[in-house]
Amino acid sequence: MTAPAAPEVLRHVDALAEVVGRQHVLVGEQVPARHVQDLWGSDRKGVASVVVCPGTPAEVARVLRLCAEHRQPVVVQGGMTGLVSGGVPGPEEVVLSTERLDSIGEIDPAIATVTAGAGVTLADLQDEAARHGLVVPIDLASKGSATIGGCVATNAGGVNVVGYGMTRQHVRSLQVALADGRLLELSTPLVKDNAGFDLKQLFIGSEGTLGVVTAATLALRQAPRxxxxxxxxxxxxxxxxxxxxxxxxxxxxxxxxxxxxxxxxxxxxxxxxxxxxxxxxxxxxxxxxxxxxxxxxxxxxxxxxxxxxxxxxxxxxxxxxxxxxxxxxxxxxxxxSEILRMQPLFGFDVSVSARDLQDCLERMRAELTERWPQVKLLVFGHLGDDNVHIAVVTGEQTRKRKAEVEHIVYGCVSRSSGSISAEHGIGFEKRPYLGYTRSPEEMELMRSLKALLDPAGILNRGRVLTWGNETDPA
Structure with a gap:
């Protein structure tokens, strides 16, 4: 049952309805369960007090302008297929769902690009490309739910990275709405465009903290024979x-x-x-x-x-x-899906250089076994691009020692010069451990960019970076 909505959020319902239509503003029991938790579940289950579903990029911009004027926090949601609770809402946040931004532009096989709205699912875009003898280079197990906006915002990887690269490699141009309501066209669909800074790169992988992706132009590939x-x-x-x-x-x-x-x-x-x-x-x-x-x-x-x-x-x-x-x-x-049945478990998506992976896993197993002699370490992943998924089952029937497991796993990854996040971002779940992978100077620059593009801190507040007086326990 949805918790009572915060009055501060409710006071914007009428104004939001004027922008997108009353039927596209959901409140209380009208809000489907998919808006409160990641698809794969996590320790964090949110409260979606108000969900607004803009139907055009212009409506997205107007919603953000309204929220910025009132310093109203906003959390952006796509298909909710993440693993780090980045889209999980708090009761004080307006949920901005991109699900109605589902248009797919015309595909010209000679140019081999397509412009897709942020709410288009990866599976639907793959189907449309296939009708023209082309393929979308990105492929994910969750493609039926994962959206193009989410893929861009998290720089999604998937099973084809060893051959095609991450999402970033396929983005030609972006349409982005900033926190203050400005709607920008970033770069062009051209193969070569070196006119000044490539600003779209700031938003790819920024997890909705710098702006809201409303559409993306992607390069396609010829389908293999x-x-x-x-x-x-x-x-x-x-x-x-x-x-x-x-x-x-x-x-x-x-x-x-x-x-x-x-x-x-x-x-x-x-x-x-x-x-x-x-x-x-x-x-x-x-x-x-x-x-x-x-x-x-x-x-x-x-x-x-x-x-x-x-x-x-x-x-x-x-x-x-x-x-x-x-x-x-x-x-x-x-x-x-079978590993997820082994609850309680702790799941990790990390990158470690293939040459260091065996030693890293052996150290990790040894340190975990010291505390949990019955521990199971289940490992699988995309070795060709240094990315492995690790599931830790301690044998305990509680998640109270989650932080201990995380410190061991991320510590081993850090000592192997790896990354705590390979393809799912940071969100809330990994924010305390960002310093295991990024230097203080890098994190300070990230905060400077956030302050420049979202000075009121309304977008995805508390994800990736701390906000205000927040502190991290790590």
Missing amino acids: TRTGVFCAVADVAGALELLTAIRAQLPGMLTAFEVVWADAYAVLDGLDLRLPLPMGYPVYVLAEVQGGRPEADSEALLACLASIEHVLLDSAVADTAAELAVFWQARERIP
């Missing part, structure tokens, strides 16, 4: 890296995904009504996908590559058809 893959078992990270190096060298430019799953994480699939690519019991599993344009030669090239490093492979299965490749991905994509 072939997709094939291999599911392998190897002895350790070194073996996985040898496989990665061989594929990159022998099939240049073709590798689009390189997923690695450690034994404990693969074991969560045991007993499910699911076809497993390989049996249980191997130390490390690898799923590699390659894409190309030569239907017969590409498959032969992959087989030749595997033969050249046969000494590294404990077992392997090659996908000769799209259906077989889908089996590989079904196993990989099922792992997160």
Whole structure:
């Protein structure tokens, strides 16, 4: 049941309704549950007192101008598929939902770009691009809910980063509404545009703290003619890296995904009504996908590559058809949802250089085991881009020692010169640990940018950086 709305927020309802229409301002019991918590859940569950749903970028700007005049805090929401509670609202905040900004511009295959509203889901944009023989280079497991605005605001990664790069690499131009209600067109869709500062880069990955992305023009890619893959078992990270190096060298430019799953994480699939690519019991599993344009030669090239490093492979299965490749991905994509059943657990999305990853995980396991002898460390991720997901199950039936787990995991990551956030941002959840990855000078510059673009601090207050008299316990 939604908690009583704060009177300070309620006093803006009529004015907001004049901007977007009364039916697009939700209050109290009208607010759907999806507005109060991340899709994956977390310790933080919010209160959505007022939700406003603008239908155009101009309405977004007017809503922000109204809120700025009254110093009314605003939290921006997309598909709520994050992991760091960045969109989870407090009772004193107006929720600005981008869900109605769902228009998709015309796609010209010769130019291979598309302009999409912030509320367009990644899946819908992928479908539209496919009708023109093109692909959106970004791909996420949550693509049915994740929005383009959210992907830009968090600089989303996903499974194709090893081949295509992060969201940042595909953004040609942005439309952004600032906290004071100014609506800006940042950069142009041109491939080459070096006219002054590239201001759009400030907003990519800023998690809605500097402005609200209302639309983005993205570069598309030609759809591949072939997709094939291999599911392998190897002895350790070194073996996985040898496989990665061989594929990159022998099939240049073709590798689009390189997923690695450690034994404990693969074991969560045991007993499910699911076809497993390989049996249980191997130390490390690898799923590699390659894409190309030569239907017969590409498959032969992959087989030749595997033969050249046969000494590294404990077992392997090659996908000769799209259906077989889908089996590989079904196993990989099922792992997160099965791990989430192991509550209470503590989930982490971090980056560590592949060359340092094995030592980092060993230190992490040792430090966790000292405090929780029954601890389980379930690891999987995108090794080709240094990103791994770590689930820690301590064996306790409480989350009271969450901070202890976080200090150990982030401490090990920091000592390995890694990043506490690979692809989900900072939000509320990781804010106390930002200093593990960013220097005091960097954080001070971030605060200066925030003060310049949002002097009243109304946008996503308290996310990423402290605000006002807030302090962090870390």
